[in-house]
Structures are given as structure tokens and as C-alpha cells.
Amino acid sequence: MKIFKVGDTQKVMCESCQSLETAxxxxRDVPFSDGHGLVKNVLVGVCDKCDRVAVIPQQSVxxxxxxxxxxxxPIESRVPAHMVDILNLASSSLGASTDFSAALIKYFIHTIYENEKTADxxxxxxxxxLAEGKAQKRISLKGRLVLDELKTIRVRAHLTSNTDVLKAVVLKINDDVLVNPKAxxxxxxxxxxATYA
Ligand SMILES: [Zn+2]
Structure with a gap:
């Protein structure tokens, strides 16, 4: 893939000019394709003739x-308070700050997703x-991949809510990281x- 620098030029087919122009x-700030809002400050090729965005290079994607x-x-699930504590403890036992919690859940969801049999x-x-308790705290997860995987696991495990999947995942983290750690x-x-330390 060619990496472009600010100031580089390239011949491109400009859609606005309907001709081959130099970009x-x-x-630039570029409108989202749905028209709502702007993508801020991304590298794009601007047509020298009409000053419109003529090309978005791969590196900006x-x-x-x-x-x-x-x-x-994000999807937000309300869970008993001790579930958040388990995530914090697991993160800290791995040498990370509590910011690692979401990545830890994603890691486990991905691993469970990869191995069909583990859903059961x-x-x-x-x-x-430990699955019991009043739902007083919140776990929130972002990212298209993790949401798709979570849904697949929910179906495979015949569970009705994302919250149940998340609770089970947190308790599996407790088991695999804190109670019976596997080297x-x-x-x-x-x-x-280490990247979240
Ligand atoms: Zn143009």
C-alpha cells in the first residue's frame, strides 16, 4: 500500500469535474456518508480544480x-456490583489498570466465540x-465485532439476554484468571x- 504524505499529489478521476485531475x-473534515456529522482531520486527496474531495486513500480508512x-x-448491561470488582481484580492481577476490563471481556468473548463448544x-x-445479586453497576461494551460475537454466543448457549452472557463471561474470567489460573x-x-498498565 502506498502511504501518502500531506502535500503529495496524484492524478485521479474527479467525480465532480468528471475528468482526470490532479489531487x-x-x-480535511469529511462528511460521513450518511450526511450526519463530519469525520475530522483525515488525509484525503482534494481535486486541484474544484477543491472537492476526490479520493480517500486506504491509509485513512x-x-x-x-x-x-x-x-x-455501546451496549450497556446492569450487573451486580461484585462483577465489576471481579473485572478490576482480574485486570490488576494481570498487571493492568482497571481500564483493561473491557478488553479482557472482549478477549474472553472472542475466545468463547472461536470455540463453538465452550458456549454451553x-x-x-x-x-x-456469584451469579446472584442486585444489578447495581454497569458494564458497557463497544465495537461491532464484540456485539456480533456476543449475539452468536447468546444463541449458541440458548440464553435470552446479553446480560446473562456477560455475567457468565465475568464469572468465567473469575474462574480462569483468579481462581484456577492457567499459566x-x-x-x-x-x-x-502490559499495554494497559
Ligand atoms: Zn474536481
Whole structure:
């Protein structure tokens, strides 16, 4: 992939001019394709003739995607307070700050998703004493991938709510990280956790 710098130029087919023009790359605010709001400060190729955006290079796609994702609502689940404590404890035992909690949940959801058979094993956690308690705190998750995976796991495990899946995942984290830690898993998690220290 060619990486463009601010000030680089390229011949492009400009849709507005309907002709081959020179575009100069620079930082611009670009409207979202749905017309609501602007993607701020991304590198785009601007037509030298009509001053409109003529090309969005591949290198700008992740930054645009990030701003798009930021507009999406997270899913929020209300859970008993001790579930949030478990996530905080697990994060800290891995050497990370509590900011790691969401990434930790995502990691587990992804692992459970990857292995179809593990969905059923979540059910036993919902029967445990730790699954009980008044829902007084909140877990919020963002990201299209994790939401799709969560939904798939919910269907596979025959659960009716995302909250039940999340509760079971938190209790699995308790089991795998705090109660019966497995060396290989812990090592893997610690190297990810280091970026949240
Ligand atoms: Zn043009």
C-alpha cells in the first residue's frame, strides 16, 4: 500500500469535474456518508480544480472507522456490583489498570466465540452463587465485532439476554484468571495487559 504524505499529489478521476485531475493530499473534515456529522482531520486527496474531495486513500480508512465506531452506542448491561470488582481484580492481577476490563471481556468473548463448544459451558456459571445479586453497576461494551460475537454466543448457549452472557463471561474470567489460573492463558493475557498498565 502506498502511504501518502500531506502535500503529495496524484492524478485521479474527479467525480465532480468528471475528468482526470490532479489531487493534492491534505487534512480535511469529511462528511460521513450518511450526511450526519463530519469525520475530522483525515488525509484525503482534494481535486486541484474544484477543491472537492476526490479520493480517500486506504491509509485513512482506520481513522474514519474509529470515528464512525465512536458514534455507535455501546451496549450497556446492569450487573451486580461484585462483577465489576471481579473485572478490576482480574485486570490488576494481570498487571493492568482497571481500564483493561473491557478488553479482557472482549478477549474472553472472542475466545468463547472461536470455540463453538465452550458456549454451553457458560451455563454452569449462571447457576453459581456469584451469579446472584442486585444489578447495581454497569458494564458497557463497544465495537461491532464484540456485539456480533456476543449475539452468536447468546444463541449458541440458548440464553435470552446479553446480560446473562456477560455475567457468565465475568464469572468465567473469575474462574480462569483468579481462581484456577492457567499459566499459558495468564501469560498471553499479561502481554496484552502490559499495554494497559
Ligand atoms: Zn474536481
Amino acid at each position: 493534492t493530499f491534505g487534512l 482506520p481513522a474514519i472507522k474509529k470515528q464512525l465506531d465512536a458514534r455507535k452506542k 459451558s457458560l451455563l454452569k456459571y449462571l447457576d453459581s452463587d 499459558q492463558l495468564i501469560n498471553e493475557l499479561k502481554s496484552v495487559a
